[in-house]
Amino acid sequence: MNQNKRDAWDASFSALVGDGPLQVPGLGVIAYKGGREIYRFAGGFRRLGREPLPMTAASRFRLASVSKMFTVFTLMQLVEAGKVCLDDDVSEYLGFPLRHPAYPGIPLTLRLLAAHLSGLRDGKVYSIPPSVSVRTFFTPGSPYWEGGAHFAPCGQAPGQYFTYCNLNYGLLGTIIEAVTGQRFDVYQKDHILRDLDCHGDYLPGNLEEAEFARLGTVYLKRSPDGRWDERGDWYGTIDDYHGVQPPRDTVRLQNPYAEDVCQSYPLEGYQPGTNATVFSPQGGLRLSLEEMGHTLEMLLHDGIYQGKQVLQPSSLREMFRPQWHYDGANGNTCGRTLFDYGLGEFYVDGTGPARPCRDKAVSLWGHTGQAFGLLSGLFLRPGTKDGFLYVMNGEGLAEDAEPRSAGRFSTNYIWEENVLDRLCRLIDAD
The missing domain is CATH 3.40.710.10 (DD-peptidase/beta-lactamase superfamily)
Structure with missing residues (x-):
């Protein structure tokens, strides 16, 4: 990509970052084409406050449901x-x-x-x-x-x-x-995460000191008493530690539907095999954009990362094969968003209601993440070695309750729609 094109894409993604209700505090994206990285962008802040910290490719966040991929990898x-x-x-x-x-x-x-x-x-x-x-x-x-x-x-x-x-x-x-x-957290770190050269964790207190320093906070323009104010302050919802790392082997419950049930507990005496919900295998993995890129690279190269066969092609085929297809009555499509689900991955029809691109038919396999104000995604384009990933760490409007949160041409939220449309046009460009 020449510098003029890169500058144009930088300006396009930069427009999505800011303090407005349709903007986000921080945004990071990485795009691959033909199996190699062609573009990356990081703008805004991973942490706000008196001394804001910038978003970079090394910034790590709680990825929400993109974590499901890693549970299935394991x-x-x-x-x-x-x-x-x-x-x-x-x-x-x-x-x-x-x-x-x-x-x-x-x-x-x-x-x-x-x-x-x-x-x-x-x-x-x-x-x-x-x-x-x-x-x-x-x-x-x-x-x-x-x-x-x-x-x-x-x-x-x-x-x-x-x-x-x-x-x-x-x-x-x-x-x-x-x-x-x-x-669960220890085993995944010793296997899948190590294989992918990822230094992430499910427990912020167990991150290495340097990795914890790169941990980002997720925000909403919703005060602790539940009031939304799009012109007001951003309030941290998860990983808002103000630079103070929590104790090792301490877990905080993560229940987005019941935020009052999110207490912290020591793991002393925990018996593996009894209750891994404490680690949030569905959404609790903290990874950086760079590490998500390692994962996408593995998926785009038939399970190989840096010369190591992390997963067999047969495993990937099973993951990216529809285990369920909506026939009009056999499931809940999550607001006309999910119509085919594999194993920790779902298919997005480029011509369907959740289409990621306004004026191009770009179909995808992958997974999104959405919790506490974070929006993330890791996708590949089937039949190619193209794909992308993204992370946004805040929302200024209430999802669903506020009409402006809805996408203009798809069933995706407006923040996702804006990023997906740009990324699809980027990987589809000549």
């Missing part, structure tokens, strides 16, 4: 090693029988969890204290039973009906612990 390495099978009954690993009470004859499998076809539901709370077993989600009378809210209503049988459910991934993390005998 799972697929175990499949390749013959330690689990995607169609195993999860009861074999959890240590208690788990069945939907209305469908006791249908085994819940690892595949059904990863593809959101399990018949399980989030309820309000899906991250619970480390001293508690995940069994309590499914035990009548327990504090986390929620009146049976963690099971789908009748008519939505496991294997037949899709509903996006973060609890599925808390259970996958728990199963990974049961199989490996290690804490």
